[in-house]
Amino acid sequence: MPKVKDPAATPASPVPGKKSRKTEAAFDLWLQKGLHDIYDSVAREPIPDELLKLIEEDRKR
Amino acid sequence: MTAATTQPTFHDQIIAILPKLRIQALALTRNRAAAEDLVQDAVCNALSAQQSFIPGTNFPAWMHRILRNRFISNLRKRRDTTDIDDVPSSVFATEAPHEDRLALKELARAMTRLPSDQREALVMVVVHGMSYEALAESTGCAVGTAKSRVFRARRQLESWLLGETKETTKTARQAASLLARRVAEGEAAENPRNYA
Numbered sequence: 001m002p003k004v005k006d007p008a009a010t011p012a013s014p015v016p017g018k019k020s021r022k023t024e025a026a027f028d029l030w031l032q033k034g035l036h037d038i039y040d041s042v043a044r045e046p047i048p049d050e051l052l053k054l055i056e057e058d059r060k061r
Numbered sequence: 062m063t064a065a066t067t068q069p070t071f072h073d074q075i076i077a078i079l080p081k082l083r084i085q086a087l088a089l090t091r092n093r094a095a096a097e098d099l100v101q102d103a104v105c106n107a108l109s110a111q112q113s114f115i116p117g118t119n120f121p122a123w124m125h126r127i128l129r130n131r132f133i134s135n136l137r138k139r140r141d142t143t144d145i146d147d148v149p150s151s152v153f154a155t156e157a158p159h160e161d162r163l164a165l166k167e168l169a170r171a172m173t174r175l176p177s178d179q180r181e182a183l184v185m186v187v188v189h190g191m192s193y194e195a196l197a198e199s200t201g202c203a204v205g206t207a208k209s210r211v212f213r214a215r216r217q218l219e220s221w222l223l224g225e226t227k228e229t230t231k232t233a234r235q236a237a238s239l240l241a242r243r244v245a246e247g248e249a250a251e252n253p254r255n256y257a
Binding site for chain 2: 023024027028031032034035036038039040042043044045047048051052054055058059
């Protein structure tokens with residue numbers, strides 16, 4: 001009698017230590033989100049007045 | 062009939078690129094105060110050298126190169142002021158679950174351990190959405206080198222955060238792994254064809 005594969009017995013993740021392309025792709029997606037979380041707020045911070053003044057003064061010359 | 066469009070002036074272009082310069086500076090220096098100083102220095106250099114900019118050429122690449130050169134020149138003058146605890150406050154201010162915050166904090170720390178050229182390349186491609194060609198032009202290297210820097214940065218972070226190395230705590234590794242799976246599941250649900 002042929003053996004029926006039990007789906008519950010199938011490991012949910014790849015063999016430990018063997019990185020699949022899916023793992024790499026998942027990590028890259030997570031990395032993208034993480035880097036945006038870290039750096040986007042830095043970009044949104046207001047520009048210091050001193051710096052803007054420096055640029056505007058040079059513009060008037 | 063089309064409305065007349067006015068070209069942004071040199072000074073308008075500097076103001077517009079400031080947020081991106083700030084991110085590049087933070088990626089290079091790993092320190093908020095040093096990053097602010099570096100942006101200011103780069104702007105001063107750009108204002109002094111504005112006659113050498115050829116209108117119509119790639120202004121962002123020109124400006125990113127000035128900031129990078131200034132960073133290198135500062136490094137030669139003084140020792141690098143490393144502050145690996147200077148993680149952006151947004152990492153701690155987020156309302157994300159504990160495990161997400163932990164993984165984000167671990168990512169921020171891992172970023173500080175990358176070589177500065179790899180960290181800069183990764184941030185400019187991933188956060189700014191810059192092409193490899195633009196990255197190469199902005200950092201004065203070959204396109205192949207630019208690609209290689211981004212690739213090595215990604216794989217190094219993956220190795221640190223998901224790998225079985227001693228550097229990463231078990232909890233953070235589990236959190237990063239869980240988050241990676243969660244992001245992939247969300248992505249797969251949104252774009253099922255990509256995952257068929």
